[in-house]
Amino acid sequence: MNLDPIFKSAQEAFLHYKNVSGKEKATFLRKIAEGLEAEKHLLIPTASEESNLPEGRITGELGRTVGQIRLFADLVEEGSWVEAVIDHADPERVPAPKPDIRRFLTALGPVVVFGASNFPLAFSTAGGDTISALAAGCPVIYKAHPAHPETSRLVGQVIHKAAIDAALPISVFNHVEGGIEVGQALAKHPQAKAVAFTGSFVGGKALFDAANQRKEPIPVFAEMGSVNPIIALKERLGNNMESLAKQFVSSLTLGAGQFCTNPGLIMVPALHAEDFSDAVKKELEQIAAAPMLHEGIAEAYYNALAILQERKELDWVQVAAAKDLIKAYPALARIKAADWLEDEHFQQEVFGSFALMVVYEHFNELYAIAQRLHGQLTITLWGDEKELAKKVDLINQLEEKCGRLLFKGVPTGVEVGHAMQHGGPYPSTTDSRFTSVGAYAIKRFARPIAFQDMPHELLPDALREENPLGIWRMMDGELKR
Ligand code: NAP
Numbered sequence: 001m002n003l004d005p006i007f008k009s010a011q012e013a014f015l016h017y018k019n020v021s022g023k024e025k026a027t028f029l030r031k032i033a034e035g036l037e038a039e040k041h042l043l044i045p046t047a048s049e050e051s052n053l054p055e056g057r058i059t060g061e062l063g064r065t066v067g068q069i070r071l072f073a074d075l076v077e078e079g080s081w082v083e084a085v086i087d088h089a090d091p092e093r094v095p096a097p098k099p100d101i102r103r104f105l106t107a108l109g110p111v112v113v114f115g116a117s118n119f120p121l122a123f124s125t126a127g128g129d130t131i132s133a134l135a136a137g138c139p140v141i142y143k144a145h146p147a148h149p150e151t152s153r154l155v156g157q158v159i160h161k162a163a164i165d166a167a168l169p170i171s172v173f174n175h176v177e178g179g180i181e182v183g184q185a186l187a188k189h190p191q192a193k194a195v196a197f198t199g200s201f202v203g204g205k206a207l208f209d210a211a212n213q214r215k216e217p218i219p220v221f222a223e224m225g226s227v228n229p230i231i232a233l234k235e236r237l238g239n240n241m242e243s244l245a246k247q248f249v250s251s252l253t254l255g256a257g258q259f260c261t262n263p264g265l266i267m268v269p270a271l272h273a274e275d276f277s278d279a280v281k282k283e284l285e286q287i288a289a290a291p292m293l294h295e296g297i298a299e300a301y302y303n304a305l306a307i308l309q310e311r312k313e314l315d316w317v318q319v320a321a322a323k324d325l326i327k328a329y330p331a332l333a334r335i336k337a338a339d340w341l342e343d344e345h346f347q348q349e350v351f352g353s354f355a356l357m358v359v360y361e362h363f364n365e366l367y368a369i370a371q372r373l374h375g376q377l378t379i380t381l382w383g384d385e386k387e388l389a390k391k392v393d394l395i396n397q398l399e400e401k402c403g404r405l406l407f408k409g410v411p412t413g414v415e416v417g418h419a420m421q422h423g424g425p426y427p428s429t430t431d432s433r434f435t436s437v438g439a440y441a442i443k444r445f446a447r448p449i450a451f452q453d454m455p456h457e458l459l460p461d462a463l464r465e466e467n468p469l470g471i472w473r474m475m476d477g478e479l480k481r
Contacts, residue, residue: 001182003141007191009171010110010139017172018107018137021461022469024166025135026077031162032126033066033073036155043154047120050148052291052326057255058121065121068128068416068437072135075439080472081105082446084462088476089453099453102463105446107137109193112186114207115145115152116198117293118258124148125155125175128416128437129196129221134172136445141174141192143183147294152177187211187220194445197222198260198436201349201427208430221444223436226376226428227264227349227356228411231366231398233383233391234269237276244382245279248355249287249330251410256290256328257353258297261378261411264349266357267369273334273359277317280332280357284318289327292352298326301352305331308350313339317357328352337365347374363394370394375425375432376402378411401425403432 036043040062048055075081082104089100111133115124122128130140144152156175163170176182183203187195187210195211197204197220204222211220230248237244251263268276292298302323308314313335320329330353337360340346346356360366373379379402383391388407398405403424414422420438423429429436434444451459461468472481 001176001178001185003176003185003189006141006171006174006176007110007189009169010141010174011191013139013169013171014107014109014137016169017139019460020137020168022076022079024168025137026073028162028166028168028172029069029073029076029131029135031165032131032159033069035158035162036062036066036069036121036126039154039158043121043151046154047148047151050151051117051120051293053120053255053293061119061121064416065126068122069126069131071416071439072131072442075442076135078471079462079469081439081442082462082471083448084471084473086463086473086475101450101452102454102459103448103450104460104462105136105443106449108445108447109138110191111138111140111445112189112192112195113140113142114183114195114197114199114203115142115148117145117147117297118255118260119198120145120148120151121155123198125152126159128441129198130159130173132441133194133196133445136442138193138445139172139174141176141186143186144175144177146177146179149177183207184210188214190214190216192218194218195220195222196436196444200224200351204430205427219444220430221423221434221436222430223260223377223423224427224429225260225349225351226374226378226424227347228261228376228378228380229265229267229373230263230380230382230410231267231370232269232272232276233381233387234271235387236382236384237269237272239384241272241275241279245276245283247410249280249283251412252355253284253287253290253330253353254412256292257330258293258351259412261414262353263380263411264355265347266355267337267366268357268359270359270361273357277332277334277357281317284330284332287330287353289321289324289329290353291326292328295325297351298324298328301328301350301354304348304350304352305354308333314356320354330354332357334359337361337369341365341368341372344374367394367397370397370401373401375428377422377424377428378402378404378406380406380409380411383407403428403435
């Protein structure tokens with residue numbers, strides 16, 4: 001496939017679109033949200049059929065998708081996200097006069113976005129990556145996920161219609177279909193300025209490597225999932241055994257376990273291991289097998305379980321009832337902390353409703369686990385106030401291993417807001433400094449530029465003296481509106 005014409009028109013669109021005002025970008029984004037809502041009678045059944053996800057779940061996902069689009073619309077309309085900083089000149093300064101320097105964030109350029117299989121709407125064509133790139137002022141070249149091609153085309157049409165209605169060049173959004181070679185070519189194209197990806201570790205790492213081997217390396221923001229450990233401390237678990245078992249099982253089996261925040265690892269004190277296993281088993285027995293996204297994912301799930309079933313260190317609390325071509329039967333195995341610490345394989349994500357329960361004897365073992373953990377999107381620490389107060393060292397260690405540390409509830413259900421961090425140390429993502437969910441996701445697609453002694457009439461609105469946008473700015477070291 002010749003990608004040159006696509007990138008050429010995306011680049012032309014960029015030179016116009018990056019300078020479009022926040023208000024106009026907000027209008028465009030809101031038109032996308034309205035378009036998705038107007039097409040829901042088509043989108044919901046199509047996405048449901050292509051993904052095997054129930055219509056109720058897709059309806060909720062559509063709500064989340066339009067909600068996040070409106071969050072970005074509000075963000076760019078308000079405008080302060082550009083982090084404007086102004087240091088005024090001081091011609092009298094000795095020994096040398098001080099120049100006038102003004103800095104803000106400007107759009108990066110055309111961004112390649114890879115859609116995710118497990119969220120046909122919220123992390124796909126008009127999902128968080130596409131919308132945060134458009135909000136930043138970057139055209140998007142979108143690689144459709146082959147698991148939901150028709151949904152992707154429909155959403156692509158909605159975005160194109162919104163661009164036309166907002167009087168923007170249609171090439172602010174480009175829909176591309178194809179396999180791995182096309183994906184590689186997109187990431188390697190000289191006019192691509194960044195890549196956003198949600199999916200497997202293998203896919204994300206391959207794109208990261210390809211982008212770094214380019215003549216001009218570019219950033220790759222790959223969200224590759226993790227096992228999202230839950231750590232249960234003695235008192236809290238002992239006093240809330242049944243409710244915690246319920247919460248854990250509902251998080252583990254939600255959407256057949258096909259979430260990047262699915263809890264695939266749970267640390268339990270030996271004192272309560274038997275009782276908690278029984279409580280969890282009771283809950284698991286009530287969960288029906290649920291269809292996975294496609295046969296390939298179901299096959300990968302059962303293959304991963306088969307490899308684990310060979311391991312003598314594991315004691316199975318619940319074995320997947322049968323190997324199904326498409327449905328996931330939940331499964332849970334137990335392992336001693338000492339054995340878990342011996343082999344990194346036990347940290348690998350099994351995409352689906354499987355978790356490993358690690359039984360620890362004492363705090364030193366738990367601390368050793370915390371030190372050994374790979375980077376995670378989330379870690380959840382269940383402890384009552386008194387026991388948490390004594391675990392400051394553990395908390396300090398866990399902060400080094402995740403992007404979001406929870407003290408209540410379960411990791412699934414990622415709130416889309418201003419403070420959300422969905423991105424943790426490698427290998428959960430390729431760049432832990434950024435989030436792929438929430439308002440700050442926009443920062444991935446912008447870079448700082450400073451103007452020194454620029455004639456005032458040439459300055460962008462965000463940096464003009466009279467602050468025509470009314471945004472928050474750092475003026476000579478003081479935050480002002
Ligand atoms: P995937 O295989 O990583 O694919 C995601 C996208 O990246 C697809 O468009 C795929 O293209 C493309 N791609 C994959 N490898 C590539 C490469 N080497 N070079 C260029 N492009 C590449 O993810 P998936 O299909 O969604 O699911 C497979 C596995 O990913 C699951 O079993 C699960 O383990 C994991 N997963 C993780 C998350 C998460 O939240 N982190 C979400 C979903 C899935 P083609 O499909 O066209 O080849």
